Amino acid sequence: GENVEQHPSTLSVQEGDSAVIKCTYSDSASNYFPWYKQELGKRPQLIIDIRSNVGEKKDQRIAVTLNKTAKHFSLHITETQPEDSAVYFCAARTPPNSGGYQKVTFGTGTKLQVIP
Amino acid sequence: GAVVSQHPSRVICKSGTSVKIECRSLDFQATTMFWYRQFPKQSLMLMATSNEGSKATYEQGVEKDKFLINHASLTLSTLTVTSAHPEDSSFYICSARAREGLYSEQYFGPGTRLTVT
Numbered sequence: 001g002e003n004v005e006q007h008p009s010t011l012s013v014q015e016g017d018s019a020v021i022k023c024t025y026s027d028s029a030s031n032y033f034p035w036y037k038q039e040l041g042k043r044p045q046l047i048i049d050i051r052s053n054v055g056e057k058k059d060q061r062i063a064v065t066l067n068k069t070a071k072h073f074s075l076h077i078t079e080t081q082p083e084d085s086a087v088y089f090c091a092a093r094t095p096p097n098s099g100g101y102q103k104v105t106f107g108t109g110t111k112l113q114v115i116p
Numbered sequence: 117g118a119v120v121s122q123h124p125s126r127v128i129c130k131s132g133t134s135v136k137i138e139c140r141s142l143d144f145q146a147t148t149m150f151w152y153r154q155f156p157k158q159s160l161m162l163m164a165t166s167n168e169g170s171k172a173t174y175e176q177g178v179e180k181d182k183f184l185i186n187h188a189s190l191t192l193s194t195l196t197v198t199s200a201h202p203e204d205s206s207f208y209i210c211s212a213r214a215r216e217g218l219y220s221e222q223y224f225g226p227g228t229r230l231t232v233t
Contacts, residue, residue, distance in 0.1 A: 034221075034222070036224075041207075041229070042226065042227070043209060043224040043225060043226045043227055044160065044209070045224075046221065046222075046223075049221075089159060089160065103162070103165070104150075104222065105162075106159045106160045108158070108159045109157075109158070109159050111157075
């Protein structure tokens with residue numbers, strides 16, 4: 001099955017600096033890669049996603065890049081703010097299997113701390 | 117975006133009792149619902165996937181007789197933890213998807229904190 005690795009596990013940056021989180025996946029059939037932000041005790045919130053037919057996507061201060069050949073994708077946050085502090089999860093989703101299900105596998109998470 | 121609710125948000129139960137957690141899609145019909153379990157400072161682990169009206173597909177290592185999932189309608193799925201034990205204490209999160217396909221998004225509920233004493 002799919003295996004998603006995420007690095008680093010913790011990341012501290014000064015306010016205003018950039019933060020980069022990297023993920024690799026194992027199943028070349030995976031075609032959808034969402035990123036979630038989760039604050040303590042709350043639900044994961046989708047912040048950006050990228051599909052396999054796109055190499056890069058940007059939404060204000062957040063961008064995601066995908067390298068299908070190398071099977072890795074990254075989250076970039078620029079001009080970080082204290083409210084960006086949270087745990088971030090990457091995920092990879094495979095196409096429907098014989099049972100019709102698309103399976104999402106999550107990375108292990110990165111705790112981002114933005115220091116004011 | 118779409119809204120998924122979960123009830124209860126917190127529950128404390130005694131060892132040996134059963135607990136039911138409800139997951140509802142409030143403004144869309146969820147053809148597929150997922151149940152995840154999350155331990156402190158860890159990632160979300162998929163427990164099972166269910167389509168409305170059919171049996172759930174459980175992930176390897178998840179006891180289907182212990183974690184009963186019912187997806188009775190397009191807006192409601194329930195997870196029942198039977199004969200709960202302290203090791204079942206965890207954060208349980210459901211998510212729902214409106215349709216299969218490349219462009220379908222998955223929406224998460226707020227989670228249920230289960231504590232078994």
